[in-house]
Amino acid sequence: MSDALDTALRLVRAQTALVRRFDARLSGLHGVSLADFTLLLRLGQAPGGRMRRVDLAEALGLTASGVTRGLAPLERIGLVTREPDARDARVAYAALTATGRRRLTRMLVTAEETAAEIFTGPAWPATDIAGLADLLTRLGGTGLSGR
Amino acid sequence: MSDALDTALRLVRAQTALVRRFDARLSGLHGVSLADFTLLLRLGQAPGGRMRRVDLAEALGLTASGVTRGLAPLERIGLVTREPDARDARVAYAALTATGRRRLTRMLVTAEETAAEIFTGPAWPATDIAGLADLLTRLGGTGLSGR
DNA sequence: GCTGGATTCTTGACTACTCAAGTTTATGGG
DNA sequence: CCCATAAACTTGAGTAGTCAAGAATCCAGC
Numbered sequence: 223m224s225d226a227l228d229t230a231l232r233l234v235r236a237q238t239a240l241v242r243r244f245d246a247r248l249s250g251l252h253g254v255s256l257a258d259f260t261l262l263l264r265l266g267q268a269p270g271g272r273m274r275r276v277d278l279a280e281a282l283g284l285t286a287s288g289v290t291r292g293l294a295p296l297e298r299i300g301l302v303t304r305e306p307d308a309r310d311a312r313v314a315y316a317a318l319t320a321t322g323r324r325r326l327t328r329m330l331v332t333a334e335e336t337a338a339e340i341f342t343g344p345a346w347p348a349t350d351i352a353g354l355a356d357l358l359t360r361l362g363g364t365g366l367s368g369r
Numbered sequence: 370m371s372d373a374l375d376t377a378l379r380l381v382r383a384q385t386a387l388v389r390r391f392d393a394r395l396s397g398l399h400g401v402s403l404a405d406f407t408l409l410l411r412l413g414q415a416p417g418g419r420m421r422r423v424d425l426a427e428a429l430g431l432t433a434s435g436v437t438r439g440l441a442p443l444e445r446i447g448l449v450t451r452e453p454d455a456r457d458a459r460v461a462y463a464a465l466t467a468t469g470r471r472r473l474t475r476m477l478v479t480a481e482e483t484a485a486e487i488f489t490g491p492a493w494p495a496t497d498i499a500g501l502a503d504l505l506t507r508l509g510g511t512g513l514s515g516r
Numbered sequence: 517g518c519t520g521g522a523t524t525c526t527t528g529a530c531t532a533c534t535c536a537a538g539t540t541t542a543t544g545g546g
Numbered sequence: 547c548c549c550a551t552a553a554a555c556t557t558g559a560g561t562a563g564t565c566a567a568g569a570a571t572c573c574a575g576c
Binding site for chain 4: 517518519520521522523524525526527528529530531532533534535536537538539540541542543544545546
């Protein structure tokens with residue numbers, strides 16, 4: 223088997239382990255999944271804490287449908303609201319509520335801790351973490367950097 | 370946001386892009402998903418092309434339940450069979466059929482091509498591919514190396 | 517040689533997506 | 547003005563996995 227295929231399969235495998243760790247911590251302490259957290263985090267990074275659902279989908283690597291489904295429970299528990307656009311009645315923004323923002327900052331602490339635990343120890347000098355981030359960015363689908 | 374968290378989130382994001390690419394190619398040409406392919410590949414690597422379902426789960430980073438569910442359609446289409454263990458009536462091996470083995474070698478070609486496409490171009494010198502593989506191995510959950 | 521606990525596997529109920537189809541609204545050309 | 551096409555979103559149906567509970571079997575100690 224080539225290095226390329228081997229690497230791709232390792233990446234897939236590493237992801238499931240990673241997701242499990244984040245899910246365990248986040249759901250234990252805050253009752254949300256990693257997917258929920260990343261969604262809230264993106265909203266938190268957006269100006270005004272709000273985004274069109276289509277853009278959120280693009281940023282998260284989901285379909286529009288996936289965003290609708292992921293947002294629903296967060297709206298139910300009051301972390302996110304739906305806001306209409308004055309110019310275009312088709313678009314429904316997703317916006318962090320004040321509660322959502324408050325809860326997000328606490329989730330972020332947990333997520334940082336979890337990430338730190340994962341990348342801790344002699345196996346993970348800072349340069350390797352940055353190096354990994356760099357390599358992953360080259361793969362990153364459409365990534366964070368826009369289309 | 371720390372490098373560690375950023376890196377973890379990038380990894381998750383990169384994986385979804387990767388899986389989509391493999392799924393598209395594999396399902397188009399061979400009618401299987403990447404998950405199906407990795408399952409068959411592990412079987413193919415095992416001595417005799419067969420493994421206990423529990424070990425398969427461990428190797429793939431799934432639960433035993435996930436393996437049962439994933440194997441079912443592959444048994445239906447005749448790529449895998451169930452074999453009993455002479456010593457222990459609890460265990461049911463999953464084994465590649467002759468057809469399964471033949472189909473697998475062709476899938477492997479497609480998977481290699483896809484991986485090669487992904488890691489192609491000036492952004493991906495061979496040392497970086499190997500470097501990525503190495504970094505990912507440090508994360509690899511329980512990985513291939515056993516517990 | 518029986519009984520209690522552990523192991524292997526399957527199943528039911530649930531979650532988190534996907535894709536395809538449908539609804540509503542916007543927009544550019546005649 | 548009206549129409550065709552396109553964009554944003556939701557919804558129904560299906561897939562891939564999870565977890566918790568259950569059935570069968572194995573084995574260790576008495």
